[in-house]
Amino acid sequence: MDTKIVRYGLKKAFGYIERNPEENLPRLMDWVDRFAPEGDRGFPVQRAAFRQVIEDPDCAMHRLMYRIFTETDKDVLKAVFENFIVNGNLVGWPRQEELREQYGCNIPWAILLDPTSACNLHCTGCWAAEYGSRLNLSFDEIDSIITQGKELGVYIYIYTGGEPLVRRDDLIALCRKHSDCQFLCFTNATLIDEGFADAMLSVKNFIPAISVEGFESATDSRRGAGTYRKVVDAMALLKRKKLPFGISSCYTSQNFESISSDEYFDQMVEWGASFVWYFHYMPVGNAAVPELLPTPEQREYMYRRIRAARREKAIFAMDFQNDGEFVQGCIAGGRRYFHINANGDCDPCVFIHYSNANIRDMSLLDVLRSPIFMAYHDGQPFNGNHLMPCPMLENPHKLQEMVEKSGAHSTDLESPESAEHLCEKCSEYARNWAPAAERLWQCSCREKQERQAENNAESYSAAV
Amino acid sequence: MRQSTKEAIAEAFEGLLEKRSIDKVTVKDIVAVCGINRQTFYYHFRDIYDLMEWALTKGIEKYAGQHLTAEQDWREQVKLLFHFFYLHRKIVLHGYDATNRMQYERVAVKWVSEMVGGRIEAYPQAADVSEEKKEFISTVYARGCVGFLLEWVEEGMPDERHVRLDDYFVMIDGSIGYVLDKFVKS
Numbered sequence: 267m268d269t270k271i272v273r274y275g276l277k278k279a280f281g282y283i284e285r286n287p288e289e290n291l292p293r294l295m296d297w298v299d300r301f302a303p304e305g306d307r308g309f310p311v312q313r314a315a316f317r318q319v320i321e322d323p324d325c326a327m328h329r330l331m332y333r334i335f336t337e338t339d340k341d342v343l344k345a346v347f348e349n350f351i352v353n354g355n356l357v358g359w360p361r362q363e364e365l366r367e368q369y370g371c372n373i374p375w376a377i378l379l380d381p382t383s384a385c386n387l388h389c390t391g392c393w394a395a396e397y398g399s400r401l402n403l404s405f406d407e408i409d410s411i412i413t414q415g416k417e418l419g420v421y422i423y424i425y426t427g428g429e430p431l432v433r434r435d436d437l438i439a440l441c442r443k444h445s446d447c448q449f450l451c452f453t454n455a456t457l458i459d460e461g462f463a464d465a466m467l468s469v470k471n472f473i474p475a476i477s478v479e480g481f482e483s484a485t486d487s488r489r490g491a492g493t494y495r496k497v498v499d500a501m502a503l504l505k506r507k508k509l510p511f512g513i514s515s516c517y518t519s520q521n522f523e524s525i526s527s528d529e530y531f532d533q534m535v536e537w538g539a540s541f542v543w544y545f546h547y548m549p550v551g552n553a554a555v556p557e558l559l560p561t562p563e564q565r566e567y568m569y570r571r572i573r574a575a576r577r578e579k580a581i582f583a584m585d586f587q588n589d590g591e592f593v594q595g596c597i598a599g600g601r602r603y604f605h606i607n608a609n610g611d612c613d614p615c616v617f618i619h620y621s622n623a624n625i626r627d628m629s630l631l632d633v634l635r636s637p638i639f640m641a642y643h644d645g646q647p648f649n650g651n652h653l654m655p656c657p658m659l660e661n662p663h664k665l666q667e668m669v670e671k672s673g674a675h676s677t678d679l680e681s682p683e684s685a686e687h688l689c690e691k692c693s694e695y696a697r698n699w700a701p702a703a704e705r706l707w708q709c710s711c712r713e714k715q716e717r718q719a720e721n722n723a724e725s726y727s728a729a730v
Numbered sequence: 731m732r733q734s735t736k737e738a739i740a741e742a743f744e745g746l747l748e749k750r751s752i753d754k755v756t757v758k759d760i761v762a763v764c765g766i767n768r769q770t771f772y773y774h775f776r777d778i779y780d781l782m783e784w785a786l787t788k789g790i791e792k793y794a795g796q797h798l799t800a801e802q803d804w805r806e807q808v809k810l811l812f813h814f815f816y817l818h819r820k821i822v823l824h825g826y827d828a829t830n831r832m833q834y835e836r837v838a839v840k841w842v843s844e845m846v847g848g849r850i851e852a853y854p855q856a857a858d859v860s861e862e863k864k865e866f867i868s869t870v871y872a873r874g875c876v877g878f879l880l881e882w883v884e885e886g887m888p889d890e891r892h893v894r895l896d897d898y899f900v901m902i903d904g905s906i907g908y909v910l911d912k913f914v915k916s
Contacts, residue, residue, distance in 0.1 A: 405769035439772035 275301065287335040291320050292438065298356075307360055329580040333425060334540055339508040345470035346510065349448035353421040361419025371635045372600035372643045376422035377415055378616055379407060381437065383608040385429040387454050389489045393657065401608035401679070405436045407625065411445050414630040418634055424450040426616060428608060431457040434465075441469035441538050449477055452514055455500040458494065463507045475512040480525045481533075498537070505538035512541035512582075517568055518558040519547075526571040533578040539581060546587035548617045548659065549691045552681045556691045562702040569653075569706060587659070590652030591710060599642020600634045611677035614642050618658060618665065620685060622673040637672035653703040653710075660696050660703070661688035736774050739787040740762045743778070747824045752778065782825055783833040790814055791842060803914055804849040805899045808875065811841050812893065815879065838879055843872035845893050846902070855910040863913040871902050 279297050282290040295317050302308030320328040335343070354375070361371040383401040403411075412423060421442075429463055430437060430451050441449055448471055455476040466472050478497060479485040485494040504511045505634045513534055515525045524530060524546075546565070547558045560568065569588045576583055590596070597603055598615030605616040610626040613619050623636035633639065645664060647655065654660035657668065668674075669685040676682035733741075742763035746755045755778060761771050775781040793814045798807060815822050820904060846868040850856050856864065876899060882893050 405767075405772075435773055436769050442774075442776045443772040445776050606782045 269412055280340075280347070286339055287332060290405050291331070295320055298351075298418065302356060303360055309355065309359075309365060314650075325577065326578055326580050327582070328578075329463070330540065330582060331627075333580055334510065335446065337505070337538065338510050339470075339509060341466060342467065342470045342509060345445075346448065346473070349421060349446060353446050358419040358421045364420055369631065369635065371631075372639060373418055373419055373634065374600045374604055375602045376424055377411065377420055377606065378424045378426050378603055378609040379403065379411060379606040380427045380429050381425055381433040382428040384432045384487075385427060385454075386432060386456060387489055387493065389454075401432070403606070403608055403610065405439065407610065408440055409443065411625060411630065412447060415581065416444070416447070418630065421447045422450070423447055424452070424603075426452045426605070429454055429457065431462070437472070438462075438465045438469055441472050445469070445471060446688065447471065449473070450512075452477060454489065454497070456496045458500040458503065460503065462511060463503055465518065466509055470506050473510055473512065474504070474512045475541075476539075478534075480521050480530060484521055484524060485509070490603060495560075500570070501537045503541070511538070512543060513539045514543045514545065516545045516547055517560060517564075519560050519564055520558065522560055522564050524567055526568055526575070531575050531581065531583075535579060535581050541582040541584065544568065544583065544585045544587075546585075546659070549685075550617050550688065551678065552621065552683045552687070552693070556695070558701055559695050562699050563698065566702050566706065573612070587656070589651060590655035593648030595649065595652045595655040596642075596657065600639050601642065604633075604639070607677060609677070609679060611661050611678055612636070612639075614638055617656075619677045620665075620669045621677050622672060622674045628662055638674040640669060641668040641672045651703055651707045653707050654696075654700065659692050660699060662692040662696055665689055735766070735770065737788075738786070739766070739771060739774060739781060740788060743781055743785060744821055747821045750781065750825055751824045752830070768836045768841055779830050779833055782830060782871060783837060786825075786833070786837045787840075789818065790837065793817075804845045807893075808842055808899075809895065811838065812879065812882075812895070815883065822883060823887060827877075831880065834880060834883070835876055838876040839869065839872045841872075842875045846871045849903075850906060850910070853905070853907060853910050855914055858914045860913075860915060864904040867906070867909055867913070874898070874902075 275297060279294045283294055299313060299317075302310075302313060305449070319325055319331060322328055323616045347713045358375070362375065365373045380401075381403055404583075415421075415423070425437065433455050434457060437449070437451070441447075450473050453474050453476060455474065458474065476497060479488050482494040485497065486492065501511065517525060531542075546560065546568075548554075549559060565588070568585065570581050572585045572588065575581070593602065596615075597607075598618065600614070606614040606625055607613060610624045611619075611621050612623040612625055613621050620638060621636075622638055623633040625633060628636075642657075645657065645668060648661045648664050649655065657664035666685045666689045676684070739760060742760050743755065745763065746759055757768060757771050757778065758780075758782075761768055775784065790811065794810065797810055843865075847864065850864055850868060873893075878893050878895075878898065882888075885892070
């Protein structure tokens with residue numbers, strides 16, 4: 267499919283939506299259906315789900331979508347649609363599939379990278395602090411990563427750190443240069459000011475995911491006094507400028523209840539966030555404490571809370587650890603993403619700091635074919651139960667094996683941690699979680715079968 | 731007043747275009763001339779063509795600011811665009827190639843359709859015609875004119891009298907009233 271034609275059609279489709287989203291979104295969906303590649307490559311399941319959302323005005327996702335359509339700058343929305351949906355998936359995915367076949371290795375859908383290890387805050391327990399503050403990927407290095415990435419069909423780049431916005435001018439320059447890519451950025455939001463918001467409006471392809479620890483006392487006690495106020499002000503600014511943004515939250519044994527409460531979900535919607543990305547606390551690093559790991563009961567609580575929020579709240583909630591069923595388990599090691607730190611080391615996962623590859627020594631494709639990435643490729647999925655997706659947290663012996671077999675070294679520059687030490691912290695957790703995971707997994711499989719049967723019956727009665 | 735970075739980049743770019751064609755100008759050359767680094771270039775512009783469009787728009791705006799007056803006839807305003815191109819002949823010819831025809835077209839269409847738009851408003855029927863229709867009329871006329879402009883550029887910009895602007899004016903002036911009558915809201 268010629269991308270020029272796709273783009274032309276897109277421009278047309280957006281013209282319609284702008285006039286009347288309620289009426290014309292279904293028409294856009296017709297268009298997407300017509301041009302999507304056939305079979306699995308065209309995301310038939312995702313498209314069907316999207317269509318359902320478009321057509322049911324009472325559903326929470328429907329409310330979210332119309333909120334996004336009415337509260338987002340139109341040009342930004344258009345850029346997100348074009349870069350994220352068209353380039354990132356409809357154009358990028360077939361290319362990724364082709365290369366997976368050709369090279370027999372993982373080809374990612376997104377690349378996470380740390381522009382800098384520096385941060386303007388010093389939060390308790392942050393693993394970014396381990397890296398120290400002097401490391402940076404230069405503009406030219408990031409530029410080269412993105413240029414190589416596009417060759418592989420990768421159009422989605424996610425900045426982590428460190429605080430990426432310490433390098434905000436370079437990030438804006440990269441957004442402008444690679445205007446066909448979608449950029450996301452984990453940030454503490456304290457560096458977002460009027461000038462930066464205007465720059466975001468001018469490039470249109472930069473979406474922040476703001477770290478919030480919950481309400482004021484929780485955030486300030488971890489991130490420093492006054493931080494909460496600054497973060498709330500930044501979100502108000504983004505909302506006023508009609509810029510889309512999300513929230514990222516890490517759940518621990520200490521905060522899991524407050525950051526999954528009804529009040530908190532409603533607060534996030536009020537702030538104007540379109541999505542919230544939950545991360546399970548990971549005991550990574552020599553100094554990390556296993557006590558913050560959620561217990562099986564706590565993790566199950568989050569599992570249920572986030573699934574309930576998806577039905578009820580007008581915000582798109584994702585759970586990095588509990589959503590394996592939607593992506594067939596672990597997505598790291600380049601299967602859907604990998605991580606490049608500020609020293610150029612290529613980690614299979616943002617949480618797994620073992621590698622044999624540095625982007626300063628080799629091409630992106632060679633990184634993906636390096637020993638530990640191939641070990642991921644050959645080992646995935648690490649567990650048939652997608653509620654136990656991780657080779658570290660739920661299957662710690664797997665990571666230890668892969669690190670030993672591949673000869674990968676720790677990329678933690680401050681205090682290298684051995685795989686044994688890391689995995690030992692997880693083994694008890696893994697043992698405790700397994701029974702709950704089994705039970706939940708069977709429930710979710712049964713539900714899926716029932717839904718399937720229902721659908722079959724429906725299509726049968728429709729056919730008759 | 732201190733010159734903005736964007737203006738400094740555009741000036742360096744135009745200086746290079748005096749000497750060679752756009753396909754021989756690189757971001758590296760431009761940043762070397764203004765003594766900035768590559769990322770600063772990309773902070774302001776997506777690529778050289780983005781810069782070219784910006785420089786062209788700025789140049790025309792500046793020229794118009796100096797020469798455009800309220801009393802001027804719309805024909806003279808359109809001619810001004812041709813004069814501007816003629817005066818900057820060397821840069822325009824060095825800057826024009828198959829890949830950036832679109833940028834030239836966009837800038838010129840915007841200019842001419844504003845001029846024609848002003849002319850349309852002078853007609854009494856204009857108040858009864860929808861904005862959408864008026865925009866359509868001025869775009870059609872502007873495209874006609876810009877077609878001539880670009881053809882002229884492609885021929886290497888001989889004396890601007892080669893463009894049959896006067897005939898074009900006669901045709902448009904005579905037909906605006908007719909089209910507006912047809913488009914009056916019923």
